[in-house]
Amino acid sequence: MMTRPAPHSPDILLDAQDQSDGTTLRNDGGHRTRNRRAVPAVIAERALNAGALTAKDRASLESYHQHRLKLTRKGFKELLEFNAIRIWPDDEGEGALVGDLQSSAEIYYHAASRIKPDTATLHELLRLRRIYRLVTDGDVKPPLNVMKAAQRHLPNDPSVHDFSRILCGKKLAALLAREHKKEHGGSHRLQVSHRDASLSSLLCTLPEDLQSYLEARGFGKIREVSPALIAQLKACSNETVRGLGVIYLDRIMRQALSRRLYHKMLVLKQFASAASKYHLPSSQGIDDFAWGYCIEGTIYPQDPMSRRTNVGHFILESHVFLEQEIRHAEPKWRDMLRRYLLPLPRMPDEFARRIRKAQRKQIADGRQERKDRVEPLIDNLPALRFIAGSRTAELQHDERCCAAAIREAEKLDVSGAVEVSFRYQAPIFDADGRRLPGLQWRHWTLRNTNRCLEMRMMQDPDGEKAKRLPGNRLHEERYNTEWWLFFDRCEAIDGAETREPWAKELVDSCILYSGRGLRPEIVTGQLAFAKANDLDEDIVVRLPPGVGWFEIDQRKRAGWIIEDLGLRPFPVIELTYGMQIANAGTRVMTGSGARTHEFIQLMKDPSRLFRIESLPGDEERYIFLAIPKALEDPVPFVLGRDDLKAVMEVAKAASRRWHKGGPIPETDPPAQTGHKCGRGRYLINCGSRPLSPSEINPLIQLLFSGHHELEAYDLRHTFASYAEGVGIPIEVIGAWLNQKSLDITRYYARASREARNQWLMQLHTVVSLDELKNFDAVKSDARKAEALEQVGALTSVPGGTCVSLGECPARFSCIGCRLNAADPDKRVEVEESLKSAIALRDTWDKRGRVKAAQEQERSIERHHAMLREMEAIERYRELRDEAVEPCLETRVSKGDLR
Structure with a gap:
């Protein structure tokens, strides 16, 4: 053989x-x-x-x-x-x-x-x-x-x-x-000696305004700096890079001495060495350097990849850092600091992924790091679960009605253009998910599109469908009909209030989420057409990243067109399934404290999901077993009846969608826990595979868009904060969350921003009442007299008189400023300003601008605080002007008798 x-x-x-x-x-x-x-x-x-x-x-x-x-x-x-x-x-x-x-x-x-x-x-x-x-x-x-x-x-x-x-x-x-x-001096491309490398000599190479700014901050008085780093910055021929490097050096020298501090100095030296020959303040210059050096490796090809990654991190972090410096700097320094602000490279999110940036940052608008944002945003945990269920129920109602219309439209002749209009009765919900009285008509339109799915080159020139392209090439077009859904309007029934479907806000949120606050041209690029053949024809529409939780063939069927074309089709079936997953995840994670990778381990297996028997009052509680990342053995998580019901609704929808109503088949486990879990019938799936944690997070963000700005992991913080608020011991909460350190549990269970603001307002009320007892009217008058003596004239501002002796520290936000001496005679001005702030807050709420609405909330609190101060002044004046008859008592002691 x-x-x-x-x-x-x-x-x-x-x-x-x-x-x-x-x-x-x-x-x-x-x-x-x-x-x-x-x-x-x-x-x-x-x-x-x-x-x-x-x-x-x-x-x-x-x-x-x-x-x-x-x-x-x-x-x-x-x-x-x-x-x-x-x-x-x-x-x-x-x-x-x-x-x-x-x-x-x-x-x-x-x-x-x-x-x-x-x-x-x-x-x-x-x-x-x-x-x-x-x-x-x-x-x-x-x-x-x-x-x-x-x-x-x-x-x-x-x-x-x-x-x-x-x-x-x-x-x-x-x-x-x-x-x-x-x-x-050990510098890579430095060809000068560092014998004269001192901070004073480095300052002499900077512009005068930057020198004054650094000297005012005490530059060089905290810690010594490596001579090699000083020599590298001095030898840098790019003034922008040198100025940015010195500003960044001033920041890191103020931090505690650590290994990370020396690493930052090394990265700064590497950046100054690599970028000295490029005009970085321009968009073209930063693109050429960032992509050429950090990604493509065409600039200094002998540099190792670790150095390229460090420099890429520095480009992104320096943008965020300098924006923060500009916001906190005095007004006279801001224009000077903006000269050293480097623009972001094109497609900053993709750039951050390409350099393997581990920590996710909102680099486009300079948001704070995640450790500052992760906190419970709401104390009322039942209200959070209620709005998730309400929004999902409304979307399910729209999906059932629209799906029935699509099934009827598929029976029509679609050889040509077809447009179908239909309507149905829908309940009315307010912004908080509460049902309003009455019903409304919702009008929709279905349009068919015979889109070219693929183009094949033909060998037979005499074919019936043969078409000639430039270059005398032949191809055959194969078409498929898709139904696109468009929302038209709402119509009141019997004078009821009308509200647009939440699905419309959801589509807007999808587009906003895909851009994450980036520039419009970047959003357009993410929603652009995808090239899918060798002829460079636009034949497949791509969904924005973070929303494609369904598979490739479903993406084609739920195609999207960018807003610039004036079309906005609704993939209502896909959105409904995604929001069902988000609702189930919200209920499970807020009810049990599970993480996202533990939530996706839910499977239909009697040994992994079972009911607790013999509970008092015939209560229904269920246990599901999941394996955390740091452990090898499964741990139990408790579910309520409604929590399990939401999970099973997701499983039924997946069965109808991908398995023709049959049982969910066994699939491979999630990649994050594959070696621990094994194959099984995973309930949170998208057909042939379970969902990953990275796909759960954008769904939860979309579910609460316009109401709460939170992510999937924030739900654990909300769970811990709520449990601590109802009196559960911190040790028990730590055991529920599978955390070894109680310090981490206390950090999770810290008070939310809403609770802190509420207690702060109560504290101010107590302080105001106590202050009323010994309020001295001379305080306000004394501040005015002192300012009048030094300045010569006072400025009348809304709500009082400005006693500032120099520049305005509040940027002309006089309401609530500590230098505004309140005057009760100007109460009308404050009340009118308060009405404007409330109206502006409501406007931002309707548009889903969460941060702008929160800023107006803080402005409203300052208005109320000033009104309370005016009330205290008025009550003091009443007590002061009240006519009081003296009551004299004569007491004579024995020692005084003559």
Whole structure:
């Protein structure tokens, strides 16, 4: 029986048709093998007879020599691309002929012999370094000509240790690095000495306004700085990079001494070294540098990837940091600081992903880090669950009615354009999810689109569907009909109030979420058409990232058109299923404290999901087992009846959607917990796989859009805060959350912003009442008299008189300013301003601008505080002006009698 050699064996068997061409076979113990030297000889003889080497014979030779020289297939192909080797003598180039080589190391020596010491470029040396890595396993000493060529380039970048070691050997590389560090202070591309490297000399190289700003902040008085870093900043020819580096240096010197502090200094030095030659303040300049250096590697290709990642992090973090500095700086410094604000590179979210940025930042609008944002945003946990269920129920009602209309429309003739209008009665909900009295008509329109799904090249020029394209190419178009849903209007029934469906707000939120607050052109790019064929025709519409929780074929069916085209189709079926998942996740995570990766482990298995028996009062409670990331064994989580009902509704919807009403089949586990959970019938799925935690988070964000700005992980904080508020011991909460440290549990259970504001207002009320007892009217009058004496004139402002002696510290937000001496005679001005603030808050609430609405809430609180101060002043004046008859008592002591 003939056996083929192993894949790694150099004994290459030719086809049966070639075995009669002089190839010798021998039988050794029943195993039929080929003489190793016969393969190149047979191919050479055949090539001489044919006058050329065929592609098949070339592939055989490549495979033969690859195994003989013990090279990988990828490395062998790369050597061919580098022109380091040749397969056949007639091949172009000066590479080594593989048939003459005895070992792979000879490839390196042959390539090194072609290096000219006086004219070799850095690119040639880097290519030689790559060849060295492909063909050798140890430290091979390079020839003398390579060492001379390397020394000519090493002063520019001696710190790339693998580069210098490979080209010059370990000992010579270490010697060159030490000499260069002595001379240049260890900086990579620095060619000046750091003998005069001091902070005072660095300040002299900066503009005068920046010098004044840094001196006012006490620059250089906190901690010493490495002379190499100072020398690098001084040698930087780019004034913007130098100024930004010094501002950033001032910030990190104010932090506590740590290893991270030195790492930041190193990254700053790397950034100043790499970006000194680029005009970064312009968008084109930052794009060329950020993408060329950090992503594509075309700028300084010898730099390691870790350095590129550090510089990419610095570009994003410096933008956020300097925006914060500008907001907190005095007005006279802001224009100066804006000169050093670098623009973000194009597509900053994608850029952050490409440099593997671990921590998710809202880099576009300079939001705070997640540790500052993660806190319970609501104390009323039942209200949070109520609005999630209410919104999901409204969306389910719309989905059932629209799906019935789509089924009826599919029975029509769709060979041409079809437009179907329909309406149905719908309940009315307010912004908080509460049902309002009455009903309304909702009018929708269905339009069919015969979209080209694919274009195939045709071989038959006489085909019926053949069409000619530029270049006289033929193709066949294949179409498919899709129904797109458009919302028209609402119509009142019996004078009831009308409200647009929440699905319309949801679609708007999807588009806003896809951009995450980025510039409009970036949002347009994320919602643009996708190229799906070789003809560059727009045939598939892409969904925004974060909303595509359904599979590829469903994305085509639920196509979206960007807002610029004036069309807004509603993928109502997909949105409803996604919001059902978000509602179930909200109930499970707020009821049990589970994480997202624990929530997706819900499966239909009696050993993993079961009911607790014999509870008092016949209450229904269920247990599901999930494995946290840090553990190997499952832990129990408790569900209520309504929580499990929401989960089973998701399972039923998935069964109807992907499995034709049948049971959910077994699928592979989620990637995050695959080695722990195993296969199973996962309830939170999208057909052929369970959902991932990264797909749960955007759904929950969309479910609460316009009402609460929270993420999936915030639900655990809300659960812990609510449990602590009702009196549950912190140790029990920590056990529920599977947390080892109680300090972390206390951080989770800290009071929400709403609770803090409520207690703060109560505290101010108590302080105001206590202050009323000893209120001295001379306080307000004394402040006015002092300001009048120093300034000469006072400014009348809303609600009182400004006693500021210089610039306005509140940026002319006089209501609530500590320098505004309240005057009860100006109460009308404050009340009118309060009405405007309330109206503006309601406007932002309707538009879903959560942060703007929160800012107006704080303004309203300042108005109320000023009105309470006016009331205190009025009550004091009443007590002061009240006529009081003195009651005198004469007491005579015995010692005073005469």
